[in-house]
Amino acid sequence: MSDSLTITILEGDETGQELLDQAVRVLDPEVLGLDLTLERYDLSLENRRKTGNEVVHEAARAMRESGLGVKAATVTPEGKDDVGSPNRILREEVDGKVIIRTGRRIPGVTPAAGIHFPISVVRMAVDDAYGAKQWREGGEGGEDEIAYRTEKISRATCRAVAEYAFRTAKSMGARVYGGPKWTVSPVYEGMLKEELDRAAGLNEDVQYQPVLIDALYAGLVSGAADGPLVIPALNRDGDCLSDLVLPLFGSIAGAESTLLAFHEDYSPRVAMAEAPHGTAPALQGKDVANPMAMLLANAAVLHYGAQIHGVAAAEQASRAIYEAVLEGASAGVKTADLGGSAHTSEVCDDVVSRVRTKIDVWSSLGSSR
Template sequence: MAYDVVVLPGDGIGIEVTDSGVAVLRAVAAAVGLEVDLEFLDAGAGAYQRTGVAIAEPVMAAVGRADAVLFGAMGLPDVRREDGTEITPQLDIRERYDLVAGVRPSTLLPGIDPVLYARDIDFVVVRESTEGLFAGRRDPRSADPDVEHDRMTITRATSETLFDIAFSLAAARREAGHAGRVTLFDKANVLKSQAFLRTVFDEVAARHPDVETERVYVDAGVMMMVREPERFDVVVMENMFGDIVSDLAAGITGGLGLAPSGDIGRDHAVFQPCHGSAPDIAGLDVANPVGMILSVAMMLDWLGDRHDDGRCLKAAARVRAAVGAALSAGVRTRDIGGTASTSEVTAAVVAAL
């Protein structure tokens, strides 16, 4: 079968790293006999400036029809709505298609100098991505000019989906030789919404008695993540906590330029690097494309699992091996201590496929 993939390059360096990801995808697809049809569409802050709409309904509908979506980066710091917030179509997509789980691997890759003493870092942050402290982002502003509010909403249905994905991921990682443990980061000792989240976690955990679990307050958890990152395997949490913790997890393994992610629901998925649009370096051919290239690998793994397609799984493994080979050979962008350009890293990965 042919896979229909919608590509949303977006803004800033999103455009450049998307070009890199597409080049690698096309090369590996040809190598393993995989047919991928790409549809490039416009959305983001640039689209908002041109049309007044950040993501048009036909684009949003195409996202829903696609087998998967590759997403570059969206938003520009000087393009904002009337309420002062940035343009964030990625949040609209997550909410529209119930992309509940933001899956963000944190792995110390070959050729990358350790930030910490630990040399064996390999865990996954699973961030709830549609509610939590982001739930009220469309709420009206306060009528009191001296007070503003945001709300945290936790629902059973969303939390159960989130935890089902986390436990499934842990089971798959255990089969691959990892610990297969799920850790919940929360603040259940203070916030009633977080206490409810822990209750739902306990209920889902009871359905997976073969999977080891632990519950850790988020403030203690981030300290442990720095001091002993090797203790973690799958770490799951609320939206805002996950937004912060996933960046910390990227930092301890070399930075956001290396960090891939997938926004995953029961029926749809979007794959993108964890970094933003970085307009200050856009167009300079210096952005690190590895996060996007590894997001391509995540997409291929997801398609392979979903459609029982060994070609996709083989392609994903080849992409990861090629990234490791390029980095080990010293082909690195300046954010990770190298001198290579975006184009040079991309070419090295393609050559290693």
């Protein structure tokens, strides 16, 4: 088994690309002491249009081969005849089943609703409301006009969400909390509930508290998060939940998002990490956007690199980045959205310096972290 890693770098648009360019500096082999190769693919809107999305398919093939990807935010055009969403193509081609986003307390930032423990949202990556067939019938614009939508989920995706939710909870010492609205939709949403119950029976050492999605939202803002939580969710429920959970800790730009594809035993086969926010065109060229999520995306992909390829040093490098990002915030090196005054490049400079020092010190001590 090789001690080297190849990471597929998926370039994007506007501020998303600027953040990637800054954050990816932490993956310099001289900083991490790792044998890393970065293969770049230009997924900018301009190049997707120029290639008719072929560059997205090329990037997906490369990521299936490397098992690892870091993606910048990209623009999804609204026109139905345009190139559409690159994320959809990437998810389908690598057979991504689960997206995990973890909110964490950021040192020096007061969380909302008294939440201090990590909260991971484990959601479907495909199907549900996204990609559903939609149509309207009746008089256009009149009171008789009716809109329809057909959605689907699969047992396989429900099982992947349930299995990975319980595995994540076990690793975090967390409680699996929440679920869909299975009382109203016992056939459709009840399928996820069935798989959660099944996984709970196989993981009796993990605390399991199923609650309906509306009660979950109420619980998050009224004190239910009195310990680490893992929240399993349908695709759109999870999308909405992530946009609630991450700002509870200070900013949607304060945590990474990771798409996972699995082997048959639900061990990760492909991991693509990214920032969950958009391209922030209003911030482009100003060097003020928060790079934490992109920096943490690099940490996440190294963590999965250790799991997928067995490169132990990648786990140490991952921890160094996670610690450096949070230590920098604790020391006050923060962008304006977190109450600081640092520029994007200054935050990344600080993190790179801290990571370099950690790796050097750990090497001197001969210790593995």
